Amino acid sequence: MSPYLLAAESASDNRPLIVTLFAVFVLATLGITVWAGRQTKDATDFYAGGRQFSGFQNGLAISGDYMSAASFLGIAGAIALSGYDGFLYSIGFLVAWLVALLLVAEPLRNSGRYTMGDVLAYRMRQRPVRTAAGVSTIVVSIFYLLAQMAGAGVLVSLLLGITSEAGKILIVVLVGVVMILYVTIGGMKGTTWVQMVKAVLLIAGTLLITFLVLLKFHFNISDLLGEAAKNSGIGESFLEPGLKYGLNATTKLDFISLGIALVLGTAGLPHILIRFYTVPTARAARNSVNWAIGIIGLFYLMTIALGFGAAALLKHDDIIASNKSGNTAAPLLAEEIGGGPDSTGGAILLAVISAVAFATILAVVAGLTLASSSSFAHDLYANVIRKGEATQKEEISAARWATVGIGTVAVVLGVFARDLNVAGLVALAFAVAASANLPTILYSLFWKRFTTQGALWSIYGGLISSVLLVLFSPVVSGKETSMFPDVDFHWFPLENPGLISIPLGFLLGWLGTIVSKEQPDKDKYAELEVRSLTGHGAH
Amino acid sequence: MDTAPANDRPDDPRQFDRSAYAEVQASPEFGELRGAHRSFAFPLTIAFVSWYLLYVLLSNYAGGFMGTKIVGHINVALVFGLAQFLTTFLIAWWYSRHAATKLDPRAQAIKSRLEERS
Numbered sequence: 001m002s003p004y005l006l007a008a009e010s011a012s013d014n015r016p017l018i019v020t021l022f023a024v025f026v027l028a029t030l031g032i033t034v035w036a037g038r039q040t041k042d043a044t045d046f047y048a049g050g051r052q053f054s055g056f057q058n059g060l061a062i063s064g065d066y067m068s069a070a071s072f073l074g075i076a077g078a079i080a081l082s083g084y085d086g087f088l089y090s091i092g093f094l095v096a097w098l099v100a101l102l103l104v105a106e107p108l109r110n111s112g113r114y115t116m117g118d119v120l121a122y123r124m125r126q127r128p129v130r131t132a133a134g135v136s137t138i139v140v141s142i143f144y145l146l147a148q149m150a151g152a153g154v155l156v157s158l159l160l161g162i163t164s165e166a167g168k169i170l171i172v173v174l175v176g177v178v179m180i181l182y183v184t185i186g187g188m189k190g191t192t193w194v195q196m197v198k199a200v201l202l203i204a205g206t207l208l209i210t211f212l213v214l215l216k217f218h219f220n221i222s223d224l225l226g227e228a229a230k231n232s233g234i235g236e237s238f239l240e241p242g243l244k245y246g247l248n249a250t251t252k253l254d255f256i257s258l259g260i261a262l263v264l265g266t267a268g269l270p271h272i273l274i275r276f277y278t279v280p281t282a283r284a285a286r287n288s289v290n291w292a293i294g295i296i297g298l299f300y301l302m303t304i305a306l307g308f309g310a311a312a313l314l315k316h317d318d319i320i321a322s323n324k325s326g327n328t329a330a331p332l333l334a335e336e337i338g339g340g341p342d343s344t345g346g347a348i349l350l351a352v353i354s355a356v357a358f359a360t361i362l363a364v365v366a367g368l369t370l371a372s373s374s375s376f377a378h379d380l381y382a383n384v385i386r387k388g389e390a391t392q393k394e395e396i397s398a399a400r401w402a403t404v405g406i407g408t409v410a411v412v413l414g415v416f417a418r419d420l421n422v423a424g425l426v427a428l429a430f431a432v433a434a435s436a437n438l439p440t441i442l443y444s445l446f447w448k449r450f451t452t453q454g455a456l457w458s459i460y461g462g463l464i465s466s467v468l469l470v471l472f473s474p475v476v477s478g479k480e481t482s483m484f485p486d487v488d489f490h491w492f493p494l495e496n497p498g499l500i501s502i503p504l505g506f507l508l509g510w511l512g513t514i515v516s517k518e519q520p521d522k523d524k525y526a527e528l529e530v531r532s533l534t535g536h537g538a539h
Numbered sequence: 540m541d542t543a544p545a546n547d548r549p550d551d552p553r554q555f556d557r558s559a560y561a562e563v564q565a566s567p568e569f570g571e572l573r574g575a576h577r578s579f580a581f582p583l584t585i586a587f588v589s590w591y592l593l594y595v596l597l598s599n600y601a602g603g604f605m606g607t608k609i610v611g612h613i614n615v616a617l618v619f620g621l622a623q624f625l626t627t628f629l630i631a632w633w634y635s636r637h638a639a640t641k642l643d644p645r646a647q648a649i650k651s652r653l654e655e656r657s
Contacts, residue, residue: 084616088598091623095591098630102580106638222611229612240606241598241616252599259595263588286638293631297624446577523557526564533572533642534650 017347018159021355025201026178029362032193033186043392044539046187046399047114047374048277051539053192055284059291062275064195066093066266066292067202067299068144068364069151069327072357074423075300076333077326079307080319083228083238085245086307088255089423090300092262097296099438100267101289106282107445107532108273113539115371116270117379120440120459123524124452127387130379132459136436137270137375139463140429141368142409144271147425148368149175149414152361154327154422159354169415175362176411182366183373183407184400191366192278198363203299205356209330209349210302212337213309221304228311238311254494258427261498265430268437271371282535306330313337324481327422331357365410373402416483427496428470435462435501439509445532449520450513457512462505469497559656563649572645579637587630594619 040046053061071093078086112118117133149172156162156171182190217224229238237243245255266272276285310319310329313336322328331353335341338349377399382390390398417425439458443450469492470476478488494500531537563569597605598616605616 085598087617087620088595091591091594091620095587095623095627098587098627098634099584101631102584102634220611222613225612225617236606236612239612239614239617240602242602246599246602255599256595259592263591283643286635290631290635293627297628301621301624523561526561527557529573530560530563530569530649530653533569533576534646534653536650536653 015160018351018354021351022358025355025359026362029194029197029359030178030181030185032197033182033190036190036193037185037187040187040189043114043395045189046396047274047378049188049192051278051280053278055279055287056291057192057196058275058279058284058288059295060199061192061195061278062272062288062292063295063299064197064199064202064363065271065275065367066296067199067360068422068426069148069155069357069361070423070426071299071303072202072206072360073151073155073327073330074147074325074426075303076306076310076330077319077323077328078244078423079303080310080314080329080333081316081326082244083232083234083308083311084241085243085255086423087304088241088259089262089427090303092259093266094293094297094300096263096266097289097293099264100272101286101293103445104267104273104441105276105285105289108441109276109279109282109285110535110538111528111532112277114274114277114378115375116273116437116441117375117383120437120444120455121379121383122444122528123521124444124455127384129452129455129459130383132456132463133437133440134375134379134384136432136459136463137379138372138406139467140268140270140433140437141372142406142413143429143432144269144426145365145368145406145410146413146417147422147429148361148365149410150417150425151327151422152358152365153414154323155331155354155357155361158322158328158331159350172411172414175365176407176414178362179365179369180403180407182362183370183403187396188274188278188370191363191370192275194366195363198359199295201356201359203295205353206299206302206306209309209334209337209353210305213305213313213333216313216337224305224308224312227313228308231313232311232316250493253499254496257431257494257496257499260502261427261431261434261496264434264438264498264502265427266433268433268441269430270375270433270437271367274371274374275367277539281538306333309333309337325422325424369403369406369410372406373399376402376406424475424495428466428475431470431496431498431501432463432466434498435466435505436460437462438502439505443509443513445528447513448522448525450509451516451518451520453516453518454509454511454513458505458509461508461512462501465504466497466501469494469501473497559653563653566649568645568649572642572649575637575641575645579634579641583630583634587626590626591623594623 075089108119117130120133121129152175153168153172157168225239229236232238245251279285310333319326319329334353335346335350339345377395381398382395436459440455472490472492473495474490475495477484478490607615
């Protein structure tokens, strides 16, 4: 019997402990949600948490929204299996915050109200641009949701020893129900508090595992890396770039594509952008990004210990046997570092880290669902369908129903995505965000001439090209690790579309503008520029 | 009407001085504020994105250099990666200092003047 099965068995022996921790987290956060829901009276409360949070609180919540299952489970797994190449994720995910800090956070906070679409459509014709922004928000969020749902299914089936398909589906459904409750009852207030709690738990859990791993190597990083290289069976090249992406010219291009998508994606992620509306001023938005950079940076530094620790202390075959893409490396490492599969310490640490991962997933899916249902209600329903005539009450009610709808879609898709590496899946969401959203955000804020046609070409061009390239990439078909491994209709060689679709999004925004006959609205741009830089008239 | 956003209803506080925005935009004070933001943020963005891309490209095409050992099992690739963390923290700190001293006072002055007009 393989040690992985032993792990699953010992996990199932400890099922009561794990279930208890999960239940405590879910009940506590639902309690917070109900409390927050009681204070949610108007649209600003529902969409923006009343704009009452401090820079530090929002920084913590941004970290909670951003450090997803992809970061915790995905990066640890990617480093554990591919060595140094997995570390690119950590670096790209962090550096990306500078784009948000220098160019996006403050002007967005100053000029928008509830959604990304508020800023994109500010000086454009409202209905077409809001429609595009709404569609793009929902597509990006669903890609991201898919990754989190995949993580949830994998994690829980490992932990609770659930092997039946029905059991795994049930878990994904359960995650969906809890996230729908968070968002419909608590709105942005409830979601923000859940994210803060989760960020504290995740940082504490990761610090604990990092400390224990480093303790084992007497705080000698070099020894840890050496052991990881030796135990991986690959040797020193495990610590060098190229193990996963250095195979041939195509994989090298894929690495560049991934790198670009990571660094440009963050500032186009709708669920991150709407967090800037929860603070009172642009200055507080800046502070919240600084806190987030500090917290997220600390966390990603610790992925070195998690990933290489897993490579050093676990058997490569066990990691793969547990999950093909390495998504369970972090919880398995927790069990090992706590004393091994048959020890009480191992069982407790496994349960704690699993509960943290579960909390991580729940908080992130809540943020994503809120972003997409807000955009549905505010951009599509209130401004496009009802042409600005909907009351706040009707708008919030639309947002709640949209939450149920999007939650259901996420659950259905999540069932199909179980075996993909969650970090890779999230990278796709980053690529779509960087292609469809970032060009229009930057052009809108900084380019006087930008027109409605430019915005539409950029959003739809970036969105359609990135999604089509993914559809015909090895992520979906043609490889053993694909979503549909038994069929092959792929013709695009790269797993990440960013290298093509991001420049295309920027190019189309420029081209659509210079060939359009419409004159840019100079007064509207004056208004946007003055407001975005000074904060005058900010909501 | 197609061009009227929902947040431009008559009760909206920023309805009041539309024409003032174009005037402020053309003022030298606002030009200074815009210049202070753009001349800092744009070159710095190009710099950190290039620095990051250099790291990505070296990882891809300079495996030998990146694999060079510095101390024990710690190689150039790891140090380069950690340097990206360090520069990210430093740039965030530098921008925030710039914003607090060069941007915030100018923005506040223009904003106050706009508010006085209403």
